[in-house]
Amino acid sequence: MTPIQQLMLGVGGATKTYMEDVFSNYLYEGTSADSHVINNGIDLAGNGGFVWVKKRSGIDHHVATHAAGKILTPNTTEAEHTGNTGFIESFNNNGFTLGGGVRGSNSSGDTIASWTFRKAPGFFDVVTYTGNGTSGRTISHALDGYVGSLWVKCTSDAENWAVWHRYLNGGSPTGYALRLNSNSDEFSGNGYFPSNPSTSNFTVGSVDDVNGNGKTYVALIFGQDNQVFGANENQGIIDCSEYTGNGSATGPTISCGWEPQWVLIKRVDTNENWFLWDSMRGIVTDGNDSRLIVNSNGAEDSTADRIDLTSRGFQLKSTSGEVNANGGTYIYIAIRRPDGYVGKPAKLGTDVFAMDTGDGNPSALPTMESNFPVDFGTIKLFASSQGWYTGARLSGDNVVFTNSYSAESSNSILEWDSNKGFWKSLQSTYQGWMWKRHAGFDVVCDVGTGGAKNVNHSLGQVPEMIWRKNRGSGNATAGKWVVYHKDLPVNGSDLGYAYLNLDNAAATYSQYWTQTPTSTVFSVGTDGDLNQNNENYINLLFSSVNGISKIGGYTGPGNNDLTITTGFQPRFIMIKNASNAYGWAVFDTLRGIGTGSSDDKRLLFNSDAAQTSGDDLNITSTGFTLKGNGWSGLISLNSKFIYYAHA
DSSP: OOHHHHHHHHTTOOSOOOHHHHEEEEEEEOOOOSSEEEEOSOOHHHHOEEEEEEESSSOOOOEEESSTTEEBOTTSOOOOEESOTTSEEEEETTEEEEOSOSTTSSOTTOEEEEEEEEOBTTTEEEEEEEOOSOTTEEEEOSOOSOEEEEEEEESSSOOOOEEEETTGGGGOOTTEEEETTSOOOOEEOTTTOSSOOOSSEEEEOSSHHHHOTTOEEEEEEEEOOOOOBTTTTOBOOEEEEEEEOOSSSSOOEEEOSSOEEEEEEEEOSSOOOEEEEETTTOOOTTSOEEEEETTOOOOOEEEEOOEEEETTEEEEOOOOTTTOOTTOEEEEEEEEOOOTTTSOOOSSGGGTEEEEEOOOOSSOSOSEEOSSOOSEEEEEETTSOOOOEEEEGGGTTEEEETTOOOOOEEOTTOOOOOSSEEOOSOOTTEEEEEEOOBTTEEEEEEEOOSSOEEEEOOOSSOOSEEEEEESSOOSTTTOOEEEEETTSOOBTTBOEEEETTSOOOOEEOTTSBOSOOOSSEEEEOSOHHHHOTTOEEEEEEEOOBTTTEEEEEEEOOTTSOEEEEOSSOOSEEEEEETTTTOOOEEEETTTOOOSSTTOEEEEETTOOOOOEEEOOEEEETTEEEEOTTSOHHHHOTTOEEEEEEEO
């Protein structure tokens, strides 16, 4: 048992710690009004922590604090400003409250990013102390685990931000440091950190940046892969490591063991800026990413493709010396996304799946509200003929259509910059269906190789349904949506498949899905439909979660009613006749599932047609009942059907 787990037991620590408990990546728009509350789910009032904010839409300083009424500026040497509540008025049990706004933290109309780090054993700690000018000064901390990086700032005077990282000097960091507010390379000098931190303390030298006599300081302590998080309390959530650049547009692939949501990179062998990316502002697979420079007051830049996320880490995608000079040495800090292993389990279906109609407001974001960060969604003009505009956060403002072979294309009003929904400027004649990545849903992007391969995922359980689409190809040979479903027909060792964009019956083929998925990978064969060399693919993975979602199959009852038990009252139901050429029927409670003869509104994922009405099914408290007098595409006698339902 680790020291952290022993500590938790000592305080009655049956409570597990999840990613959403300790870190928030939250976007908002400034109002210039006092008492602007940011509800990001982090208990700062009870635990303490650190809030860091940066204006994205223009030039202004980074601002940060470890306590209400105080202001630090990570990109300058300035002393801490105190007694000013214009930045943060209070730390709350579910976030923080902003004041009227200083340095771009809440100015009206500004788009702003915030990152909240909660104090938690194994992840992060904040310590304040008064310097004594004596080298070798030891200061206790409560991280109670391995330290990955340490940042110190003098709060009483104008001094540099001093940074220790476990991979300075090639992994022998004793006596080495960096400056957060500067682009300078690493330097040696025992006046900063004469020895490396332990699991309970750190040591500072005598220089004024870290230990001037009588000066006051704050220290931020970041953990390193302390595996005490998640449902099984055996997962790490932060990685402070290094890599060497190769100078190629196909840069090094970095393994963290999981997919990050926040990545900070600094070149240490020569002068280079500190670059910061996060998934909320946008890390687009095979597209331009939104970056900020920590040692600069500059606006966000989204004009270059520097980094892609993978299900096990990230890959550098540029020849730029900022991130990938040939032979260049880089350090990074990466924070894990709330995946199926460390994400907080959903309690209700509405925690991870939402539906909404447009509000028609051309300036407000989002127009489709979910009350959670949307990772994948689709919209449709449901009463008229129009395709299904479908996209994912990982693929940026690009859309594909579930009813089409077409390649992805950019859409100017597809926006992901919200923690509460997506899209903007859509009328109420549009409906949106929105999913959050969690234990029942995942999104994975990968590049085809032409050879059979495994694709990693972080669903946290075995996928029971997978949709795979070539993002770049728009032809009938390689543009299909290929679907795996656990209840599709199996021919010997060949797994079944169907096409989401077609109404074809399911079939089997040895070079599509080559083996049953596992809790960590799924496998694709050599066929160009789903593994064309150098083509970019998007994969949507679904699984059953008790009380939340259900994936299954049934045999058609003909003219008789049939009740399907899901264990919850569904809001969304998708059904496909796998034996015959019928479309992918979509029902939901927002458009209407009723008890009358024409109250059930049906759309087809493979068609751009408007919804039709019929008497197809009834919702029950534990599932749904198919009507014997309904559409034959749902009940035809002895046909095999597959379905997906969500609460």
